[in-house]
Amino acid sequence: MSFAHVGPFWTSVCPICLDPRLLTREHVPQKALGGIEMTTTCKRCNTEFGSRFEVELQDWFDPIPFRRSATRNGKTRTIKPRAGKAPREPNRILELHGLMGAIGEQAGLARTFELDVQRLVATKRLRDAVEQRVVQRAMAESAAYFTLGAVHSVTNLVLRLLLLNRPAAVIINKAWPDSGGLPPLSDDRKAWVTLNRYSVRDLGKAERASSNVFMSRSVEALRVLYRSGAFQDLDERRGMDYHRRRPQSVAHSSPRRKAVEVSSGSMSIAVFGAALEPEADADAVHAIVVDAMEQLRIAMRTIRLLVPKAIRAEGTTYIVS
Numbered sequence: 001m002s003f004a005h006v007g008p009f010w011t012s013v014c015p016i017c018l019d020p021r022l023l024t025r026e027h028v029p030q031k032a033l034g035g036i037e038m039t040t041t042c043k044r045c046n047t048e049f050g051s052r053f054e055v056e057l058q059d060w061f062d063p064i065p066f067r068r069s070a071t072r073n074g075k076t077r078t079i080k081p082r083a084g085k086a087p088r089e090p091n092r093i094l095e096l097h098g099l100m101g102a103i104g105e106q107a108g109l110a111r112t113f114e115l116d117v118q119r120l121v122a123t124k125r126l127r128d129a130v131e132q133r134v135v136q137r138a139m140a141e142s143a144a145y146f147t148l149g150a151v152h153s154v155t156n157l158v159l160r161l162l163l164l165n166r167p168a169a170v171i172i173n174k175a176w177p178d179s180g181g182l183p184p185l186s187d188d189r190k191a192w193v194t195l196n197r198y199s200v201r202d203l204g205k206a207e208r209a210s211s212n213v214f215m216s217r218s219v220e221a222l223r224v225l226y227r228s229g230a231f232q233d234l235d236e237r238r239g240m241d242y243h244r245r246r247p248q249s250v251a252h253s254s255p256r257r258k259a260v261e262v263s264s265g266s267m268s269i270a271v272f273g274a275a276l277e278p279e280a281d282a283d284a285v286h287a288i289v290v291d292a293m294e295q296l297r298i299a300m301r302t303i304r305l306l307v308p309k310a311i312r313a314e315g316t317t318y319i320v321s
């Protein structure tokens with residue numbers, strides 16, 4: 001992912017809350033992602049949650065299992081390639097690498113939208129009340145959309161990790177019979193799973209068959225995420241949100257049917273107009289998103305550390321180039 005830098009801008013007030021006090025310089029994007037000092041925010045707006053979340057993203061833009069060196073706290077260390085057999089399924093490894101990058105991108109976009117919500121909330125006195133809620137909720141739902149996208153991508157990452165293990169792969173292919181064998185780097189929507197009670201159950205069966213403790217722990221991290229109240233709340237809200245009718249839903253009927261209908265040779269797409277007060281829960285949606293992002297962060301942190309170990313336990317190296 002690349003960010004278009006338009007050059008730094010220095011403000012005399014915090015761009016989030018417009019408060020001139022307690023300013024600190026902030027990197028855009030996050031310093032860990034190669035960002036440069038672009039702006040200033042106040043200490044209050046530069047939240048602890050934000051810095052925790054952003055630090056976590058670093059290893060997902062440039063996944064640590066595939067890196068030759070890693071920098072932490074200013075110290076760079078070289079990751080020595082481990083001796084091992086040649087990758088049994090090199091495309092699968094490449095796929096895992098790409099997926100981790102995509103997850104970092106989705107989570108980064110979620111955080112970007114979440115920051116915009118903060119800004120809107122902090123400056124609401126500048127806006128008409130209805131305008132405020134409409135925009136704030138749309139931003140919060142965009143954050144929710146990318147959070148959910150990252151959650152489902154993490155689920156697919158774990159599923160594809162388990163495919164490296166033969167007994168687990170047998171169970172997965174049986175559980176998703178329409179997926180065409182889940183070929184590496186497939187664009188087929190049927191080869192893309194979501195985090196739900198069925199995927200948690202079937203990945204659990206696969207994990208138990210694998211005898212790979214790191215795969216088991218990866219599935220456990222998904223289970224914890226799935227069962228968390230924060231994820232359940234986010235998942236429950238989807239049906240009421242604009243992002244439910246997300247762009248990916250246009251070409252097919254997933255996840256909810258009837259958005260697209262084909263009859264007598266023509267296709268119609270349902271467009272959902274403004275409801276009476278779709279913006280009413282703007283604050284609630286934001287709170288749900290922040291809680292869900294924290295659960296996502298915990299899952300990402302756990303799984304990131306397990307991926308290279310799980311790969312290595314299969315006797316496969318993850319050296320690229």
Ligand SMILES: [Zn+2]
Nearest residue numbers: 014017042045
């Ligand atoms: Zn501020």
